[in-house]
Amino acid sequence: MNNLIRKYNVAGPRYTSYPTVPYWESEKFSNELWQESFIRSFEESNDKSGISLYIHLPFCESLCTFCACHKRITKQHSVERPYIEAVLKEWQMYLDVLGKKPIISELHLGGGTPTFFSPANLEFLLQEIFSKAIIGNRYEFSFEGHPNNTTTEHLRVLKLFGFTRVSFGVQDYDAKVQKAIHRIQPFENVEKVTLAARNAGYKSVSHDLIFGLPFQTWESMRQTIEKTKSLMPDRIAFYSYAHVPWIKGTGQRGFDESDLPTPEQKRELYEKGKELLFEFGYQEIGMDHFCLPTDSLYQSMRQKKIHRNFMGYTSSSTQLMIGLGMSAISDSWYAFAQNEKSIEAYIKKVEERILPVVRGHNLTKEDLVVRRHILNLMCFLETCWKDEKMDLPEMPDMINRLREMHNDALVILDDKHLKITEKGRAFIRNVAMAFDLRMIRHQPESKSFSMTI
Numbered sequence: 253m254n255n256l257i258r259k260y261n262v263a264g265p266r267y268t269s270y271p272t273v274p275y276w277e278s279e280k281f282s283n284e285l286w287q288e289s290f291i292r293s294f295e296e297s298n299d300k301s302g303i304s305l306y307i308h309l310p311f312c313e314s315l316c317t318f319c320a321c322h323k324r325i326t327k328q329h330s331v332e333r334p335y336i337e338a339v340l341k342e343w344q345m346y347l348d349v350l351g352k353k354p355i356i357s358e359l360h361l362g363g364g365t366p367t368f369f370s371p372a373n374l375e376f377l378l379q380e381i382f383s384k385a386i387i388g389n390r391y392e393f394s395f396e397g398h399p400n401n402t403t404t405e406h407l408r409v410l411k412l413f414g415f416t417r418v419s420f421g422v423q424d425y426d427a428k429v430q431k432a433i434h435r436i437q438p439f440e441n442v443e444k445v446t447l448a449a450r451n452a453g454y455k456s457v458s459h460d461l462i463f464g465l466p467f468q469t470w471e472s473m474r475q476t477i478e479k480t481k482s483l484m485p486d487r488i489a490f491y492s493y494a495h496v497p498w499i500k501g502t503g504q505r506g507f508d509e510s511d512l513p514t515p516e517q518k519r520e521l522y523e524k525g526k527e528l529l530f531e532f533g534y535q536e537i538g539m540d541h542f543c544l545p546t547d548s549l550y551q552s553m554r555q556k557k558i559h560r561n562f563m564g565y566t567s568s569s570t571q572l573m574i575g576l577g578m579s580a581i582s583d584s585w586y587a588f589a590q591n592e593k594s595i596e597a598y599i600k601k602v603e604e605r606i607l608p609v610v611r612g613h614n615l616t617k618e619d620l621v622v623r624r625h626i627l628n629l630m631c632f633l634e635t636c637w638k639d640e641k642m643d644l645p646e647m648p649d650m651i652n653r654l655r656e657m658h659n660d661a662l663v664i665l666d667d668k669h670l671k672i673t674e675k676g677r678a679f680i681r682n683v684a685m686a687f688d689l690r691m692i693r694h695q696p697e698s699k700s701f702s703m704t705i
C-alpha cells in the first residue's frame with residue numbers, strides 16, 4: 253500500500269463540482285448568462301422536483317486554525333441583522349425574475365457557523381424566505397451546528413420550520429490536537445447537543461471528523477472514534493484534512509507542517525478508522541462519508557439516488573440549487589455561479605440590486621458528460637459509456653490512462669465500463685482525475701488543490 257500511496261499522492265481536486273473551480277471560464281460568464289441559465293433550469297424542474305436553497309452564514313466567534321471554509325471571525329453579534337437583510341434582498345432578486353413561487357425541496361444552512369446567529373434572527377430569516385415560496389411535499393432541511401454554541405432554542409426553532417437533519421463539527425477529541433487547531437471542545441458539549449437534537453426530534457444527526465490533523469496518532473484517532481460511537485450519530489463525515497495554507501483567509505498557521513502526519517500515517521488513520529467504523533455498524537458512502545443502515549442516505553445509495561454537491565452527499569437531488577450569501581455557489585446543472593467572497597463586496601452589490609455573482613462557468617456538452625462520469629464515480633464508484641451519450645472521442649486516451657490503475661488492482665476496466673475496487677477506494681480522486689479533461693489539457697498554474705491522500 254505504501255508504494256501505491258507514494259505513486260498516487262498528488263495534488264488533486266475533491267470534485268464537489270466538475271469543472272472544478274480553478275477551471276471555470278469566468279471570462280466567458282456574465283450575470284445575464286447566469287440569469288438565462290437559472291431561469292431555464294427553474295422552468296424545466298420546479299414543478300417536477302422543486303429547487304434546493306443553500307444559505308451561507310459566514311460568522312464564527314473564534315478561528316479554528318485548520319479551517320478551509322469561507323468565514324469571518326467576529327464576536328460582534330450586531331453583524332447578524334444587516335447580513336440577513338442582504339440575503340433577503342438577494343432572494344428577492346431571484347424571485348423577481350423567476351415569475352412564480354419556487355417549491356423548496358431542500359434547504360441547507362451552512363457556514364461559517366449558522367448557530368452564531370440567534371434563534372430569533374434565524375426565525376426571521378426563514379419566515380421571510382418561506383413566505384415567498386412553497387414547501388415541497390417531500391423536503392429535507394438541514395443545518396451545520398457548532399457544538400459549543402448550538403442551544404436547545406436553536407434546535408426547537410429550526411425544527412418548527414421542518415429541519416430534521418443537523419451536522420455538528422466535532423473534528424477530534426484529543427486535547428493536544430484540539431489545542432493545535434485552536435478548537436477546545438469537550439466531549440460533554442458534543443454529547444449534550446447530540447442528545448438535545450434527538451430529544452427535539454431530529455431524524456439524522458451527523459458528526460464531522462477529520463483525519464490528518466496535526467499531532468493525530470492512531471491511538472488518539474481510535475479514542476475519538478470510540479467516543480463518537482458512544483453517541484452513535486446517524487452519519488459521520490470522515491474528512492481528509494485539506495492542507496491548503498495558500499488560500500487567502502484560511503487560518504492554517506497554528507501549527508507547523510512537521511506536526512502533520514506523513515501521507516502514509518494519514519492513510520493509516522483512514523484505513524484503520526474505516527475498519528473501526530465498519531465494526532461499529534457503519535456503511536461507507538462514496539468518499540469520506542459513513543452512515544448507519546437506518547439512515548436515508550444509505551437507502552438512497554442502494555437505490556442509486558445519492559448526489560454529491562458542494563456540501564457533500566445528499567439523498568436526493570434537484571436540478572437547480574440557488575446559493576444565497578457571501579461565497580455561496582449556485583448550480584443550474586448547465587452552469588455554476590459563485591457569489592462575492594468578501595462580505596463587504598457581497599453587501600455592496602446586493603444594495604445596488606446587482607446579483608452578487610463574482611465568477612461562474614457555463615458547462616459545455618463535453619463538460620456535462622464528464623460531470624456525469626465523475627458524479628457516478630464519486631457516488632457509486634463506477635461508470636459506464638455503453639450509451640453513446642456517455643461516450644467521448646477522448647475515451648480511448650482516458651482508458652489508456654486508467655490501465656495502470658487497472659494493473660495496480662485499483663479499478664476493474666473493460667471495454668465500456670469501469671468499477672473502483674475496495675483497494676481502489678482510497679484513490680477515487682485519482683480515478684476521477686483520469687476523466688478530468690480540463691485538467692489533463694491544462695495543469696493548474698498555481699497551487700489549487702490539496703493532496704489526494
Ligand SMILES: C[S@@+](CC[C@H](N)C(=O)[O-])C[C@H]1O[C@@H](n2cnc3c(N)ncnc32)[C@H](O)[C@@H]1O
Pocket residue numbers: 312318319320321362363364365366396397398399420421422423460461462491492493494495496
Ligand atoms: C462550516 S464547518 C461546520 C460548522 C461549524 N462552523 C463548526 O465548525 O462546527 C464544516 C466542516 O468542514 C470541515 N472542514 C473545514 N476545514 C477543513 C479542512 N481544511 N479539511 C477538511 N475538512 C475541513 C470540518 O469538518 C467542518 O466541521
Ligand code: SF4
Pocket residue numbers: 311312314315316319320321323363364365398421
Ligand atoms: S471550523 Fe467552523 S467554527 Fe471553525 S473557523 Fe471553520 S467554520 Fe468557523
